Amino acid sequence: MIEFQNVTMKYPNGTKALNDFSLTIEDGEFVFIIGQSGAGKTTLSKLITREEKCSSGVIRVNNFNLSRLRDRDVPRLRRTLGVVFQDFRLIENKTVYENVAFAMKVIGASDRIVRKRVPYILNLVDLADKARRFPRELSGGEQQRAAIARALVNNPRVILADEPTGNVDPKMSLEIMELFRRINEQGTTVIVITHEHALVRYMKKRYVEISHGCVINDRVGG
Amino acid sequence: MFRNFRLGFFLRQAVEGIFRNGMMSLASVAVLCSCLVLMGSFSLVSYNITYNINAIQSVNEIVLFLDPELTDDDITEVASSLRKIENVQAVTFVSKDEALRQYRESLGEDGAILDGLEDDNPIKHSYHITLKDMKLFDQTVYSVGQIDGIVKVRDRRDFVQSLTQTQNIVGLICTWFLVILGTVSLFIVANTIKLTINARRHEIEIMRYVGATNWFIRWPFVIEGVLLGAFAALVAFSIEWYIYIYIFDKVVNQGEILQLLPWDRVAASIGWIFGGISIALGSLGGLISIRKYLKA
Ligand SMILES: Nc1ncnc2c1ncn2[C@@H]1O[C@H](COP(=O)(O)OP(=O)(O)OP(=O)(O)O)[C@@H](O)[C@H]1O
Ligand SMILES: [Mg+2]
Numbered sequence: 001m002i003e004f005q006n007v008t009m010k011y012p013n014g015t016k017a018l019n020d021f022s023l024t025i026e027d028g029e030f031v032f033i034i035g036q037s038g039a040g041k042t043t044l045s046k047l048i049t050r051e052e053k054c055s056s057g058v059i060r061v062n063n064f065n066l067s068r069l070r071d072r073d074v075p076r077l078r079r080t081l082g083v084v085f086q087d088f089r090l091i092e093n094k095t096v097y098e099n100v101a102f103a104m105k106v107i108g109a110s111d112r113i114v115r116k117r118v119p120y121i122l123n124l125v126d127l128a129d130k131a132r133r134f135p136r137e138l139s140g141g142e143q144q145r146a147a148i149a150r151a152l153v154n155n156p157r158v159i160l161a162d163e164p165t166g167n168v169d170p171k172m173s174l175e176i177m178e179l180f181r182r183i184n185e186q187g188t189t190v191i192v193i194t195h196e197h198a199l200v201r202y203m204k205k206r207y208v209e210i211s212h213g214c215v216i217n218d219r220v221g222g
Numbered sequence: 223m224f225r226n227f228r229l230g231f232f233l234r235q236a237v238e239g240i241f242r243n244g245m246m247s248l249a250s251v252a253v254l255c256s257c258l259v260l261m262g263s264f265s266l267v268s269y270n271i272t273y274n275i276n277a278i279q280s281v282n283e284i285v286l287f288l289d290p291e292l293t294d295d296d297i298t299e300v301a302s303s304l305r306k307i308e309n310v311q312a313v314t315f316v317s318k319d320e321a322l323r324q325y326r327e328s329l330g331e332d333g334a335i336l337d338g339l340e341d342d343n344p345i346k347h348s349y350h351i352t353l354k355d356m357k358l359f360d361q362t363v364y365s366v367g368q369i370d371g372i373v374k375v376r377d378r379r380d381f382v383q384s385l386t387q388t389q390n391i392v393g394l395i396c397t398w399f400l401v402i403l404g405t406v407s408l409f410i411v412a413n414t415i416k417l418t419i420n421a422r423r424h425e426i427e428i429m430r431y432v433g434a435t436n437w438f439i440r441w442p443f444v445i446e447g448v449l450l451g452a453f454a455a456l457v458a459f460s461i462e463w464y465i466y467i468y469i470f471d472k473v474v475n476q477g478e479i480l481q482l483l484p485w486d487r488v489a490a491s492i493g494w495i496f497g498g499i500s501i502a503l504g505s506l507g508g509l510i511s512i513r514k515y516l517k518a
Contacts, residue, residue, distance in 0.1 A: 049431070078433035091425055102425070106434040108225045154432060 001027055002048060002158065002189070007057030009043055009213070017043035018054070019213035025191065027157065030184045032200045033193045035210035041193045044210070045162050048191075049081060050074050062157050079107060082151030082188075084161035088143045090135040096146045097122065097131040103150045117153060125149045125179060141172030148179060158189040165196060177203055226435055235442035236449055239418035250407075250414040251454045254503065257403035258458035258496050259465075264396035265495060266466060266488060271389040273483050284353065286366060287346040287374040296371055297347065303369045304351055309362045314350045321345045346373070404503060411450055411507030415443050419511055426515055436516050444508035451504025455496040462492055 002025040009018040017040045025031050033041050046052040048061055050069060059066040062080040069077060090099050097118055104114045122128045125145040135143050144164060151159055159180070165173035177192075177199055184190040194200070200207045209217035240247045286304075288297060297315070304313050316324075322343050326333035353362055359379055367375060419426070429439050463485060470482050 072436070075433040075435045078431060081433075083431050089424065089428065091428065103428065103432045105228070105231055106429045106438060107432060108228055108438065110224070113224075150428075150432075 001025065001060070001062070002191075003058070003060040004044075004047075005058040007047070007054045007059055009040070009047060009052065010055045017213055018047070021057070021210075021213060021215065023208060023215060023218075025189060027189055028184070028187055030181070030190045030203070030205040031192070032203070032205060032207035033191060033210060034195070034197065034200060034207055037195075039210040040213040041210055042162055043213075045083075045160055045191075045193060048158075048160060049083060050077055075107075079154060080157045082148075082154070082156035082159045084144070084147050084151050084159065084164045086163035086166035088135070088140075088147045088167070090143055090146055090150075092135055095132050095134055096127055096138070096149075099135070099146060100150045100153050103153050107154060109154075121149045121153045124152070124182075139172070140168045141175060144168055144172075144176055145179065148176070148183075152183065152188075156188065158191065159183060160191045162193045163195065164192060165194065165199065170198075173199060174202060226438060227441070228438075232441040232445050236446040239415070239422070239442065239446045240449060242421055243414060243417040246414045246417055247450060250410045250450055251457065253410045254407045254451060254454035254500060255458045255461070257399075257407045258454060258500060259461050260403060261396065261400055261499070262458065262462045262492050262496060263465070264392055264399060265492065266462075268389060268392050268396060269488055269491075270482055271385055271392065274385060274481060283377075284351050284363065284366065285376040286349045286351065286372045287376070288348060289371045289373050290346055292347075292371050300369055300371050301349065304349060304366065307362060307365050309354050309358045311352045311354045316348045316350055318343045318345045318347050321348065400499075404499070407503050408507055408510070411447055411504055412511045414450065415446055415508050415511040418446060419443060419515060423515070439516065440509065440512050443512045444505045447504030447506070447508030448501050449504070450507075451500030451502075452497070455500040458500075459493060459496050462496075463489070 002023075004021055004023045007018055007021045008016065009021075010016050021040070021044075023044075033044060035041055043052065047054055047059055047066070050061075050066055054067070061077060064073075064077045064080075066077070090096075091102065094102060100118050100121060101114050104117060109117075119128065119131070122131050125148055127142065127145055127149060130138060130142060130146075135146065138146065144167070148159075148161075148164075151161075161180070164180075165176055168176065173196070180190050180192060181203065192199075204221055206220045207217070208215055286300075288300065292300070301313055301315065304310055319340075322336065322339060322345055325345070326336050329336070351366070353359065359377075363375060363377065366372065426439055466485050466488070470485065473482050
């Protein structure tokens with residue numbers, strides 16, 4: 001569960017990105033976060049991953065109280081989250097397989113587990129046949145699916161995607177949404193930040209609209 | 223299953239890092255290695271000075287040659303006068319025959335040139351005295367000089383003093399070299415590893431996002447530093463060994479007055495110094511270079 005209670009987030013330069021912001025996302029939900037540029041969507045995401053700390057209010061993510069979380073416990077929080085970026089952030093000199101395996105190895109997974117888990121996940125995102133390709137040899141949609149595989153491979157409770165379809169054509173965007181839907185159906189919470197109202201209308205899921213750091217709309221459908 | 227320490231992974235990352243910036247790695251090994259050889263050489267000089275000071279038999283010994291005209295009673299008289307001097311610790315009589323024998327021994331095979339001198343021994347009887355306190359050397363020598371029947375006083379103080387002085391200077395230079403070269407090596411190693419870190423900054427970012435611990439991120443770079451250091455230490459040790467054996471041969475073969483410790487007796491300490499310094503510098507270099515990437 002993700003819970004924001006009266007959270008205010010002020011950047012050091014004085015910009016108030018979130019203002020008395022409250023939001024609850026239950027386990028297993030599929031939620032869109034929408035809003036104009038500068039509304040505070042990415043800030044929300046960075047607060048969840050604890051890249052930023054809020055100025056006031058309470059944030060709880062998967063049973064971690066983020067205002068009390070010590071720096072050395074941040075990795076434990078992050079292992080419960082799978083993050084997906086607009087620009088994929090795949091490692092250029094590693095193949096798809098290696099990129100996904102890397103995410104497991106760096107949290108100390110044994111080779112045996114890696115060898116079992118990675119093919120399974122690549123199959124899930126429909127990239128099994130492209131496992132040996134390098135990111136530059138893939139389309140934008142395929143790269144994003146590889147990135148989603150990497151986010152999924154450590155079995156997080158929440159997938160958090162900030163503009164995942166920003167660099168992907170519309171048809172591929174819908175495919176990625178279907179992939180998220182499948183992931184969500186297996187019990188993982190999915191949070192998608194997007195500009196594209198079309199995706200929200202297509203998916204008919206809960207969406208939360210943010211403006212100037214406040215929730216102005218929170219409803220289901222499109 | 224899931225562990226916070228994966229040596230295999232760290233080693234692979236570290237070795238990849240070294241070869242990715244091959245030239246820079248080579249450069250830092252070379253610099254580290256030169257530093258070690260310089261430091262090692264200074265230490266060796268210092269060791270050998272200490273060794274020589276200790277090896278010079280009874281450095282605080284003064285030899286007093288006696289007037290050949292003295293009778294046995296006079297000689298005994300001199301001994302009791304010597305014993306009365308406060309700073310004199312031990313008094314040993316060395317007859318001229320004994321002195322000749324010792325001299326012959328010290329010449330080894332060349333001792334034969336002394337053949338025939340037994341009956342016409344030019345050496346004088348002597349007293350060897352040792353001092354309690356080297357600081358009172360001058361006064362004691364003066365007091366001894368006052369005693370009748372002593373014709374010549376021989377001591378090795380100048381030699382000892384110059385050795386001690388040299389050792390102090392070497393020690394001082396050594397310390398400064400250690401500080402300066404250590405800093406230079408640290409800087410070079412840290413910059414080499416920074417290149418690896420820069421090439422890996424996307425990987426590090428991903429590691430942080432998926433929840434790798436800070437130590438998991440650090441280890442490969444620390445190990446990279448340790449490997450660079452260990453390699454430099456190995457090369458430096460071989461170079462030092464070669465240089466030492468070469469100089470040792472020269473000194474021993476030319477029968478210099480100075481004696482050198484055999485390599486076997488210094489190898490261990492050189493090894494420890496090199497290993498310790500290089501591994502400390504290497505890992506510190508790794509830690510320094512990764513520091514700013516680990517802000518939470
Ligand atoms: N590191 C920062 N320092 C200072 N101000 C920032 C920083 N990051 C974001 N902001 C400001 O905070 C506000 C919210 O930014 P945020 O990135 O959350 O918007 P967003 O909703 O993600 O926008 P977009 O849709 O363009 O990505 C903006 O006014 C932005 O200028
Ligand atoms: Mg944004």
